[in-house]
Amino acid sequence: MSEITHYSQVWRHRTPRGRLALWFGWLALVALFVWCWGIMTENTIWAFVADAPRQAADIGARMMPPRLSYVPELLVPLWDTLTIATLGTIGGVILAVPVAFLAARNTSPSTKILRPIALFIIVASRSINSLIWALLLVAIIGPGILAGIVAIALRSIGFIGKLLYEAIEETDAKQIEAVQATGATSAQTLNYAIVPQIMPAFWGISVFRWDINIRESTILGLVGAGGIGLKLQASLNVLAWPQVTMILILILATVVLSEWVSAKVRHAII
Template identity: 50%
Template sequence: MTDGVTQPPRTWQRYTLDQKLLRFGIYLAMVLAVVQSVRYVNIIPEFLADAPEQMVDLFNRMWPIDWAYYPQDVNSALIETIHIATLGTIIAVFLAIPVGLLAANNYTPNRFLNFIARLILVSSRSVNSLVWALLFIAIFGPGALAGTLAIAFRSIGFVGKLIGEAIEETSVGSIEALKASGASKGALLNYGYWPQIKPAFWSLVLLRWDINVRESAVLGLVGAGGIGMTLDTAMNLFQWERVAVILVAIFAVVILAEIVITQVRKRIL
């Protein structure tokens, strides 16, 4: 009671009226988006109902797996796939480092250069690796070169963006001390920024290589070299026993790459 007037009891509410309306609007937008997507995807009910039977039939065609086909074409294609991923990652890292440095506004305090660098990074990430592969196939022809460049140009945006963000998140203490001693840009990078971003740098390089191994496995479907070309040939010829051994090989490489990445991270980081 205050000044003789009884205050009404307060009731606790988890969300205010504005928050409730906002949540309702978000949920409604999500439902409408799903409904519109289902309408335009044009799902055919007959095909959907028949899918389990078709899957069983496909797996029956894949069995028994043609293991004898592995040493003929699969092994060499698999090695080429790993080479595409590795070389593409190395090229991407060398190209992404200067772009990432230009994108970091604390290392490069120039808005125009920051804008150009970020435009390059966004352009790289906005184009899918398959589209990059088709572009380089048109320029250099089908083969591993197109696949390697596609992996590299797709990875520049990923690696450069994270390098730039890691540099921007560095502590300013050691940087200011180096600047006060008259250190050059190179000294700032080597002794100020690099020790702080080193764990993040190696982590993202290993992660990107892991991703590129997966992506390079499918680039061959458009003619960019690697095991994807072998898979595409076997599927076009309806050689499902060979398709099975190729899929098993791709799965094994992905698992092996994950194990390698885990062990390397433990030793480097």
């Protein structure tokens, strides 16, 4: 009688080659982390790091209690901050909408020339921080809220343009074909088939960006672009820690309020 031997195969999540590649990947990641850590801490004075908790506790004690009498002086700068965020968002929306339509494959009149240019504008806007835009604009047009407004607008183009052109590309092609079947022109197709589909996304993106710009505009004053950041910089320069506390509380309250308004508006629209 012949004996038949049965071999049972054991299932494994990865092949031996896959496990080896994963092991080398983790080894390379650890080596990269050690190398980066060495570069970051090359000039670190560890005595200062050890003393940091005591210094933080000392500054925290000096920041209390907040100087409530300083609030009236912050109302105008706070209004300037809200103006920078609001007008900057409006300017960014106005500039981003045509860029988004040029960047979307289904609406761009030229996918070989105009679309790459529009995508470059979006990437350039997103790659430069608002503070850097503000630094450049303060040097070009001088300090003040105008530089802050333009900086916020230029920064907003990339954010709004990217999300909006992706929403345009995700529109339902059947609705567009139905409108085109009626003999509609390109402008009519855009107006009756594409725009109605992207309007909820457009308003949601715009309000979301305004909420982000509220946060970003609070620190533009640190580089001379107006707003409550100017007061924060002035208080830090003279070590007026109770005033700094009051400014931070006011900024926190403004951001929380803008977050609440943004959430309510997005919920009502979407």
